Amino acid sequence: MVHIIHRVGIKAAVQEVYQALATTKGISNWWTKDTSGASEIGKTVVTRFHTLEGNEVGSMQFEIQGLEPDKKVHWKFLEGPQEWMGTEVIFELHQEEDYTIVLFRHINWAEEVEFKAHCSMKWAIFLLSLKQLVETGAGKPSPNDIKIDNWN
Known part of the structure; x- marks a missing residue:
């Protein structure tokens, strides 16, 4: 198994960062505006990604595996790109x-593939959007995120 790992420091209280990661409202302000579902352990969240023109380019569904206030958020992907099936995202604070400090891990990729490289770069961009959201009040969630290639 292979993993994506990133570390980012956000100049804010841990409670603020946790809320941005642990709630659908928070996620919609840094990852993708089109986020719905229940922010509770065992419940699912759906995220949809669009172009600026409104065309959907992808979606994911994940189950909330764990919520430890001000310490950890844990997701498991149930639907989305084939490479993401069964992978997990963990944010440790x-x-x-x-x-x-946010230690981000997207774990259990089956293999090193080009798509993993793309996703690693996009996660870095979205983690900077999280940083911007918490530090300034406005992130850059999809569709307003930085586009890095023809896959987004």
Whole structure:
């Protein structure tokens, strides 16, 4: 198995970062505006991605596996790109001085493939959107995210 791992520091209280990761409203403000579902353990969330013109380019459904307030958010993907089936995303949080450190892991990819490289770059962009959201009040969720190639 292979994994995507990123680390980002956000100059804010851990509670603010947790809320942005653990709620559908929060997710819609940094990952994709089209987010729906229940932010509870065992429930599912659906995210849809669109072009600026409104055309859907992809969607994912994940189950909330774990919510540890101000410490951890854990998702498992149930629907979406074939490469994502059964993968999990874990956000671990801790405070270091003025920063909340987010250790992000997208784990259990079956193999190293070009799509994983694309997703790693996009996760980095969305983590910077999370940072921007919490630090300034406005992130850049899809469809307003930075486009990196012809796959988005």
